[in-house]
Amino acid sequence: MTRNAVNVTVTGAAGQIGYALLFRIASGHLLGPDVPVKLRLLEITPALGAAEGTAMELDDCAFPLLEGIEISDDPNVAFDGANVALLVGARPRTKGMERGDLLEANGGIFKPQGRAINDHAADDVKVLVVGNPANTNALIAQAAAPDVPAERFTAMTRLDHNRALTQLAKKTGTAVTDIRKLTIWGNHSATQYPDIFHAEVAGKNAAETVNDETWLADEFIPTVAKRGAAIIEARGASSAASAANAAIDHVHTWVNGTPAGDWTSMGIPSDGSYGVPEGLISSFPVTCADGTYKIVQGLDINDFSRARIDASVQELAEERDAVRGLGLL
Numbered sequence: 001m002t003r004n005a006v007n008v009t010v011t012g013a014a015g016q017i018g019y020a021l022l023f024r025i026a027s028g029h030l031l032g033p034d035v036p037v038k039l040r041l042l043e044i045t046p047a048l049g050a051a052e053g054t055a056m057e058l059d060d061c062a063f064p065l066l067e068g069i070e071i072s073d074d075p076n077v078a079f080d081g082a083n084v085a086l087l088v089g090a091r092p093r094t095k096g097m098e099r100g101d102l103l104e105a106n107g108g109i110f111k112p113q114g115r116a117i118n119d120h121a122a123d124d125v126k127v128l129v130v131g132n133p134a135n136t137n138a139l140i141a142q143a144a145a146p147d148v149p150a151e152r153f154t155a156m157t158r159l160d161h162n163r164a165l166t167q168l169a170k171k172t173g174t175a176v177t178d179i180r181k182l183t184i185w186g187n188h189s190a191t192q193y194p195d196i197f198h199a200e201v202a203g204k205n206a207a208e209t210v211n212d213e214t215w216l217a218d219e220f221i222p223t224v225a226k227r228g229a230a231i232i233e234a235r236g237a238s239s240a241a242s243a244a245n246a247a248i249d250h251v252h253t254w255v256n257g258t259p260a261g262d263w264t265s266m267g268i269p270s271d272g273s274y275g276v277p278e279g280l281i282s283s284f285p286v287t288c289a290d291g292t293y294k295i296v297q298g299l300d301i302n303d304f305s306r307a308r309i310d311a312s313v314q315e316l317a318e319e320r321d322a323v324r325g326l327g328l329l
């Protein structure tokens with residue numbers, strides 16, 4: 001059976017993550033080996049030439065699943081008919097820039113993009129925001145798209161999830177495939193909380209297996225939460241291939257489902273679960289099936305976890321209040 005191509009819009013297509021992402025989308029890793037794709041690339045006007053260059057390379061791969069590439073500097077064109085929208089392009093923080101300046105600059109990007117998604121994307125559009133501050137940028141885009149169901153706007157914490165998997169596997173001398181039910185809670189920032197209290201390593205409780213709260217508090221959590229900064233320090237540039245890989249994982253899982261007996265982490269609009277105020281886009285443990293996700297319910301949250309979840313959620317609430325103050329919500 002021949003399937004219709006899925007329209008995948010990627011913003012910031014000429015950037016570092018874009019370069020690591022587009023080839024994997026075109027080769028079938030995002031949606032599956034039998035799903036044709038059409039790429040719609042959005043860039044700012046000065047970067048259109050670089051996006052053209054990447055498109056030339058995509059052509060030169062002769063990917064069997066790639067049915068077309070369109071490039072534009074107009075969000076209304078780039079999001080037209082989008083089934084999947086990967087919002088990667090963002091304004092990076094530069095020297096002397098305050099947090100409020102960063103939020104305002106990103107508001108100028110994500111508000112019009114949200115509006116364009118509202119007006120032009122396909123009815124089934126799924127949105128993943130990668131550009132930082134990802135959770136709050138997702139909130140801005142969502143607020144500008146009142147006709148799109150709010151739950152279609154998600155923010156990426158899968159990179160944090162994957163980072164945590166590897167750190168836990170190393171500590172326990174196991175493979176990442178032995179680990180299940182790990183959770184990232186909260187914001188994609190240094191306040192995020194990677195939680196192993198419900199995780200399993202080779203079928204046994206991870207926290208009991210590790211049995212080392214000092215490692216948990218002083219090594220594991222800070223290593224995962226500050227990994228982005230450590231990569232920048234080591235590489236002289238921020239995570240790109242691993243971020244692209246996580247974006248692929250996030251959408252692939254959302255569309256194709258979580259394996260039985262496991263869950264993943266996604267930044268999603270809170271429904272009030274686990275005391276996270278409704279509407280904040282916060283990371284939760286979720287299962288996915290049939291193209292939708294559900295928050296894993298009924299987990300006991302101990303005092304150690306509660307304090308950390310609350311701190312990250314507090315930061316999200318402050319970011320929301322700041323963008324609300326700027327008139328972006």
Ligand SMILES: NC(=O)C1=CN([C@@H]2O[C@H](COP(=O)(O)OP(=O)(O)OC[C@H]3O[C@@H](n4cnc5c(N)ncnc54)[C@H](O)[C@@H]3O)[C@@H](O)[C@H]2O)C=CC1
Nearest residue numbers: 012014015016017042043044089090130131132156159243
């Ligand atoms: N959520 C996560 O886990 C992670 C998020 N990030 C974030 O992803 C973002 C992108 O990272 P890189 O690709 O390394 O940055 P980059 O600077 O290499 O590329 C960003 C691209 O976005 C483009 N751009 C800027 N404004 C745009 C607009 N209005 N419309 C379309 N394109 C626009 C720029 O021209 C540039 O080509 C950054 O905000 C970074 O902090 C990075 C790693 C992980």
Ligand SMILES: O=C([O-])CC(=O)C(=O)O
Nearest residue numbers: 132159227228229238239
């Ligand atoms: O810290 C950054 O700018 C990049 C990022 O989000 C990450 O690597 O997690």
